[in-house]
Amino acid sequence: MTDATHPVTQSALEAFAREYLDNLGATIREDGNRWQVRLPSHVDVGFTDSHEFDMALDSEQEGSEEPVHLLTPESGFTQQLLDEAAATAPVGHLALTEAVTDGAYRYPSWIRESDVSVDEAAFSPYYDRTAVCVFVRIDVETVSEYQTQFLEAVTVDVESTEQLPNVTELLVTEFFTPGSEWPAEAVEVGDDGGEMTPTEKLNSAITAAQKVAVEGVEEEISEVRQSASRAAESEFEEYRQLQEQQINELQDDISSLSTRLEKLSTKVDGAESPKQRVEALEKRKELKTEKQDLEDELKDILQEKSRGYTQRKCEIDRRHAIKVSTRPKTFTIVRYERGEITLNVARTGQRTSVRAPYAVGVGVTDDVQCENCQKTLSSENPIRVVSGEICCQSC
Amino acid sequence: MEEQDLVDIEVTHDDPDNLVDSYSSGIADFPFHRQTVVANRLLAGQPDTELRSLSRVDEEEVKLLEHQVDAAHRALFEMDGKALLADEVGLGKTIEVGMILKEMHYRETDGSVLILTPAQLAKQWQGELREKFGLEFVCNYDDEFRGFDAHDRIIASIDTAKSERHRPTVLAREWDVLVMDEAHYVKNEETDRYDLIEQLTYDYAFFLTATPIQNELTDLYNIVTLLRPGLFGSRDTFHQYFIDSSQDTLVNQNELQRRLGQVMIRNRREDTDIDFTDRIIETRTFEPSTGEKDLYDAVTEYVRGAYSQDSGQKLVLMLLQKEVVSSPAALEGTIRKQLDEQHELTHRDELETILDKIDAIESVTKQDRLFDIVEEARNHVEMGRVIVFTQFRATQRQVLDGLDEQGYTTHAFHGGHSSQEKEEIVDRFREEGGVLVSTDAMNEGRNLQFCNIMVNYDLPWNPMKVEQRIGRIHRIGQKREVYVFNMGLKGTIEEYVLDRLYHKIDLFQQTVGELSTILTRMEDSGQSFEDEIFERLVNADSEVDLENDFDSMAIDLGQQQELSQKVKAFNNGVFESFDLGTDDD
Numbered sequence: 001m002t003d004a005t006h007p008v009t010q011s012a013l014e015a016f017a018r019e020y021l022d023n024l025g026a027t028i029r030e031d032g033n034r035w036q037v038r039l040p041s042h043v044d045v046g047f048t049d050s051h052e053f054d055m056a057l058d059s060e061q062e063g064s065e066e067p068v069h070l071l072t073p074e075s076g077f078t079q080q081l082l083d084e085a086a087a088t089a090p091v092g093h094l095a096l097t098e099a100v101t102d103g104a105y106r107y108p109s110w111i112r113e114s115d116v117s118v119d120e121a122a123f124s125p126y127y128d129r130t131a132v133c134v135f136v137r138i139d140v141e142t143v144s145e146y147q148t149q150f151l152e153a154v155t156v157d158v159e160s161t162e163q164l165p166n167v168t169e170l171l172v173t174e175f176f177t178p179g180s181e182w183p184a185e186a187v188e189v190g191d192d193g194g195e196m197t198p199t200e201k202l203n204s205a206i207t208a209a210q211k212v213a214v215e216g217v218e219e220e221i222s223e224v225r226q227s228a229s230r231a232a233e234s235e236f237e238e239y240r241q242l243q244e245q246q247i248n249e250l251q252d253d254i255s256s257l258s259t260r261l262e263k264l265s266t267k268v269d270g271a272e273s274p275k276q277r278v279e280a281l282e283k284r285k286e287l288k289t290e291k292q293d294l295e296d297e298l299k300d301i302l303q304e305k306s307r308g309y310t311q312r313k314c315e316i317d318r319r320h321a322i323k324v325s326t327r328p329k330t331f332t333i334v335r336y337e338r339g340e341i342t343l344n345v346a347r348t349g350q351r352t353s354v355r356a357p358y359a360v361g362v363g364v365t366d367d368v369q370c371e372n373c374q375k376t377l378s379s380e381n382p383i384r385v386v387s388g389e390i391c392c393q394s395c
Numbered sequence: 396m397e398e399q400d401l402v403d404i405e406v407t408h409d410d411p412d413n414l415v416d417s418y419s420s421g422i423a424d425f426p427f428h429r430q431t432v433v434a435n436r437l438l439a440g441q442p443d444t445e446l447r448s449l450s451r452v453d454e455e456e457v458k459l460l461e462h463q464v465d466a467a468h469r470a471l472f473e474m475d476g477k478a479l480l481a482d483e484v485g486l487g488k489t490i491e492v493g494m495i496l497k498e499m500h501y502r503e504t505d506g507s508v509l510i511l512t513p514a515q516l517a518k519q520w521q522g523e524l525r526e527k528f529g530l531e532f533v534c535n536y537d538d539e540f541r542g543f544d545a546h547d548r549i550i551a552s553i554d555t556a557k558s559e560r561h562r563p564t565v566l567a568r569e570w571d572v573l574v575m576d577e578a579h580y581v582k583n584e585e586t587d588r589y590d591l592i593e594q595l596t597y598d599y600a601f602f603l604t605a606t607p608i609q610n611e612l613t614d615l616y617n618i619v620t621l622l623r624p625g626l627f628g629s630r631d632t633f634h635q636y637f638i639d640s641s642q643d644t645l646v647n648q649n650e651l652q653r654r655l656g657q658v659m660i661r662n663r664r665e666d667t668d669i670d671f672t673d674r675i676i677e678t679r680t681f682e683p684s685t686g687e688k689d690l691y692d693a694v695t696e697y698v699r700g701a702y703s704q705d706s707g708q709k710l711v712l713m714l715l716q717k718e719v720v721s722s723p724a725a726l727e728g729t730i731r732k733q734l735d736e737q738h739e740l741t742h743r744d745e746l747e748t749i750l751d752k753i754d755a756i757e758s759v760t761k762q763d764r765l766f767d768i769v770e771e772a773r774n775h776v777e778m779g780r781v782i783v784f785t786q787f788r789a790t791q792r793q794v795l796d797g798l799d800e801q802g803y804t805t806h807a808f809h810g811g812h813s814s815q816e817k818e819e820i821v822d823r824f825r826e827e828g829g830v831l832v833s834t835d836a837m838n839e840g841r842n843l844q845f846c847n848i849m850v851n852y853d854l855p856w857n858p859m860k861v862e863q864r865i866g867r868i869h870r871i872g873q874k875r876e877v878y879v880f881n882m883g884l885k886g887t888i889e890e891y892v893l894d895r896l897y898h899k900i901d902l903f904q905q906t907v908g909e910l911s912t913i914l915t916r917m918e919d920s921g922q923s924f925e926d927e928i929f930e931r932l933v934n935a936d937s938e939v940d941l942e943n944d945f946d947s948m949a950i951d952l953g954q955q956q957e958l959s960q961k962v963k964a965f966n967n968g969v970f971e972s973f974d975l976g977t978d979d980d
Contacts, residue, residue: 016437020430085434091418092428135432137439142402151439175432199415206411214406221404229401320402327409329435332428333418 013078014057017071020085033057034068047080090329096167096336096361098123105341106166106363108356110392114382116345123358125337130158130197132205133171133332136213140221141323142228150220152213155334158201161208167334167361197333210326225322232320236313243301243309250298257291336360347385354383354390370395446471446494448501457527458872459494460669462662463487467494469660476599477622479578479659484605486662486669487871489520492574492601493528499599500530505572507547508532509565509597512576514552519863520576521550544568553580557591570597578602581621582614592621606959607659608966612638612645615655623658663967672873674865678881678898679768680890681760687723690752691887694719694726695932697745702933704741713929718787720889721853722761722794723753725787761852761882762797768880769803769830772848778828779804780846784864785853786835794832794852804829810836835860843867847875852882854889856925858897888932895945896928896952 021028024043029036035055039045047069054068055077069077094100105121133155140148155168214221264284271277304311341358344351357366367376370383370392377383381393422428446468452459462482470478470491476499480488499505510532512520517534524530533540535551543549543556543564553575556565573595575581581589600622608614616633619626627633639646683691698712711733718725730746730753765783773779785791788809798805806824808817808831824831825845835855837843846868855861869877883889927948935941 012437016430016433020434023426023430082434082438085430086438087431088434089423089427089431090414091422092425092431093422094425135435137435149439151436175429176436196419199419202415202418203411206414207408210408210411225401225404226396229396232402233396233400317402322402322404324404324406325409326407328411328414330428330432331411331414331418332432333422 010057010073013071013073016085017055017081020081035071046084047077086329091331091333093333093335096170096334098337098360101170101360105358106361107343108364108368108377109379110368110377110382111343111345112382113379114384116347116383116385118343119346119351120344122342123337123339123360124342125339125360127338128335129338129359131155131164131167131334131336132158132202132209133168133334134206134209134213134328135330136210137327137329138213138217139323139325139327140217140224141325142224142321143231143319148220148224150213150217151329152216154209154212154216156205156209156212158197158205161205163212164362166363167336170361171332171334202331206328206331209331210328213326214324221322221324228320228322232316235320236309236316239312239316240309243305247298247301247305250294250301254291254294254298257287257294261287261291334361336362338362338365345383345385345390350385350388352385352388352390446498448497449494451501452494452497452528457490457493459490460487460667460871462667463491463494466491466660466662467498470495470601471498474658474660476572477601477658479602479604479607479618479622481604481607481659482662483664485671486664486667488603488605489523489576490527492603493524493530495601496524496530496572496574497528499572504599505548507568507570508549508572508574509543509556509570509595510550510574510576511553511556511592512550513580514554516576517550517552524550553588553591557587562591565591566594566596568596570595571599573597573600575600575602578604578618579606579614582617584617589617589621606962606966608962619655619658626654626658669871671871672869673876674869674879675876676879676881678883678893679764680883680885680893681764683884683886684756684758684760686752686756687760687884688886690723690726690749690756691719691884693745693749693752695888697742697749699933700745701742709929712933713925716888716929716932717853717856718790720884720887721785721787722759722790723756724793725789727753728789759793759797760884762794764882765794765797765850765852766801768848768850769798773803776848779830780824780828780848781830782837782843782846782849782868783830783832783852784835784837784849785832786855787853788834790853791832791834798830798832806831808833808837810834812836835864837864837867844870844873847873848878848880850880850882854881854883854892854897856892856928858924861897888928891932891941891945892928895942895949 018028021037021039024045025040026043027038033056035057037053037055039048039051041051043051055071056068057071069075071078071081105123107118107121111118133153136152136154138150138152140150153168153172155164155171156162157164261284264280264287267280268277268284271280336359338357338359340355341364342353342355344353346352354368356364356368359365369376370381370390372389372391373395375381375392375394377392384391384393384395386395423431446464449459449464463486466480466482470476470480480491482488482491496505496508499508510520517536521532521534521537524532530548532548532550533546535549535555540546540549543551543561544567551561555561573592575592581592583589584593602618602622604618607618613630613634616627616630628636634640637645637647637651645651694715698716701708702712711729714729715726718729727750730749734743734746734750769779769781769783772781783794785794791807791809795805795807804827806820806827806829808820812820820831821843824843831843831846849864849868851861851864855864865877865879869879881893883893931941931944931948935944
């Protein structure tokens with residue numbers, strides 16, 4: 001997965017708007033910080049009512065007499081424009097062929113880390129495979145922090161749901177390089193007579209990608225979790241202190257009520273008239289009830305305390321729990337070729353060749369064993385050429 | 396935090412059904428799809444007008460104030476990273492730049508940074524950026540400094556940068572960020588300094604000054620033009636448009652302010668909510684013992700005599716004159732060194748007599764009187780925290796020994812400690828309280844606001860140093876009144892410096908930083924404060940002479956002060972109601 005979030009700078013925004021309007025067939029007359037835009041009459045857009053409008057690139061232009069749309073990172077117009085564009089074409093397709101990678105091969109680590117040099121490489125395609133590159137939006141929410149958002153790009157093979165990080169990298173660069181154009185190549189899909197990828201398979205591949213995307217932001221989520229936990233802890237501590245205070249207050253109140261009750265008992269005993277005695281008795285009853293209530297309350301709190309306020313702690317923790325949700329925003333169907341790569345390698349004048357399963361844009365797809373000792377080749381166990389034969393470091 | 400103490404995480408994955416449905420209903424052309432992906436990316440991104448490193452600033456080290464955060468934000472996002480930070484003195488312009496640099500570091504837009512400062516402030520900048528923002532810079536005074544092409548983050552004195560030796564390498568680089576402290580140093584377009592800045596290549600620049608206009612409006616033109624060439628047009632246009640030459644007054648002030656608003660940020664003290672606590676100064680002068688008086692007279696006489704014969708020895712002689720009022724221990728070290736190092740010393744006898752006089756001193760008056768102050772503090776102040784400043788290590792040792800004997804908790808701080816050790820010492824002082832005896836090595840951006848009593852055991856002859864000492868405790872964040880005790884021996888140079896000069900310019904009550912403007916003016920006219928004092932001391936024929944000399948120096952200082960106040964008033968006039976806050980809504 002690749003982090004695809006990107007700060008919304010003014011220049012990024014302008015580059016996007018220029019290209020987007022251009023795709024819509026608009027003409028733009030740029031005059032310093034002001035653009036005069038004219039959309040073709042057949043184009044209907046939601047971000048503006050008129051086919052001719054002005055756009056200002058800084059807020060200073062906003063106050064002018066003529067109505068103007070403000071294209072700045074935080075403006076409402078920008079939000080509208082992006083919202084509309086973000087929903088326009090969420091599904092795309094492309095083919096990853098040698099033409100796209102421009103004949104540049106990705107050598108495996110057991111070549112890169114070895115002493116041999118590659119004289120020549122040739123790829124023989126055997127069959128096509130389909131992958132999806134999914135842009136997944138991840139929202140991380142908790143009560144104590146602002147919502148955190150991420151956009152992760154993940155590519156998985158539709159059949160095997162195996163991750164293809166190199167393809168993601170290639171695509172992300174492609175997507176976000178302004179003005180770059182993917183080499184046009186017909187991709188046969190659906191109506192064109194090609195095979196549609198079954199939707200169930202797409203569904204499970206995309207879901208797999210969503211799961212992988214979360215792994216990509218694990219560290220960030222862990223940071224949020226730590227701080228949410230600290231917030232929960234301090235809330236609990238506050239509660240605990242409040243209860244301690246409450247206990248003290250209740251104990252004080254109870255003790256003061258006891259004193260008053262004692263005094264009242266004396267008053268009852270020494271009452272000068274029956275009326276006074278009745279009044280004192282009534283008051284005593286009232287205070288006794290009050291004292292009993294407070295004692296009950298204290299008992300409850302003390303009980304809760306002896307259990308470590310677990311119920312409250314659970315409630316607080318639950319409230320501070322982190323909610324991570326993922327939503328696939330776009331996906332691109334990627335047709336890529338799998339086959340075999342033949343690498344002609346050389347070392348101090350000795351030449352030989354080695355073959356490995358390979359896919360365009362992906363690189364070597366499977367483990368390769370040393371022909372001599374059958375050990376798996378890796379960056380730690382790179383190949384060697386001895387007497388014109390391939391062997392490995394372990395041989 | 397342990398795993399079991401962490402709150403739960405609940406992960407939900409939205410069903411991709413809707414998205415897959417759009418696949419079934421048709422696939423858009425790639426350029427449109429690409430636009431959709433980009434739009435999603437922009438929607439997920441935060442608007443890039445936030446100080447994203449803000450949460451990474453250690454609040455223990457620096458308490459950011461609203462106007463500072465606001466200034467950093469505006470400089471970065473509204474002024475495209477080219478700004479003149481012209482807050483009034485004492486409002487924390489260094490903090491604003493620290494915040495800016497921190498943010499740029501966070502965004503990785505600070506590949507190479509050059510900070511140019513007046514020589515005496517370079518180390519202080521280095522300390523502050525390190526302590527407060529965790530930013531490491533190499534200073535041209537560091538041993539590891541290998542030239543302007545050898546490091547990516549450099550703090551240097553502007554004069555070193557413009558020197559013949561370094562100028563070519565400074566100019567050969569393309570700097571990402573240039574910071575220029577005391578930008579009024581480049582107010583004059585005919586100087587080498589101006590020329591250097593004009594020729595430097597950089598992407599972002601932040602200039603700092605409290606007085607963008609030192610003498611005339613052209614100063615402002617020059618500084619701003621370095622930052623934003625063309626903002627004011629040509630020099631002539633600027634003059635014609637903004638200055639009424641017949642009256643020499645300002646015209647079109649609103650337009651001037653509007654244009655300045657694109658590049659300059661000026662916060663004024665009254666607009667911020669900073670509340671500086673009171674500073675209470677108590678100067679205690681003591682009658683020296685007969686032995687001390689004897690020693691002082693002998694040293695002064697020796698210094699005068701030796702200087703009249705060989706003015707090349709000035710530095711050593713000046714040192715002796717300072718040490719004699721600091722402590723006999725400090726003096727003894729230098730005298731012995733002189734005797735050991737120079738066998739053919741012409742004044743051997745005099746120096747040996749001085750040593751005898753040092754030996755004759757039984758108790759050190761200042762040391763005894765210091766106990767009164769720390770004892771008062773122990774009884775009245777939280778954890779009895781007091782900072783005692785001295786210029787000399789030998790005095791520091793003597794003071795520490797004395798305090799230890801009396802059973803006080805003590806801490807020593809000097810330039811010999813590593814930064815890690817310095818940090819630990821300050822931490823211990825905070826936790827254990829007691830007395831911190833420090834040399835002037837403390838002047839490195841350290842926050843000691845948890846202490847509010849300081850003692851000037853001896854006095855530097857450079858008012859900036861005195862102010863820097865006070866500034867360690869009397870700064871933004873200090874919540875209590877600050878007590879400054881000055882100790883001096885009667886009838887000595889110390890008394891003159893204290894009474895005639897420092898009190899005359901009201902040094903101890905100057906608003907933080909205001910002094911630097913006065914001194915910059917003095918230094919501009921080629922005078923060094925320390926030299927002035929020394930010359931007056933050695934050249935006076937009599938005590939009356941000496942008094943008169945110091946009085947006249949005080950008058951000079953007073954004039955500089957008046958001038959600096961006028962400049963301040965003029966600046967305020969130009970920038971009156973300089974409200975540059977732009978409202979986002």
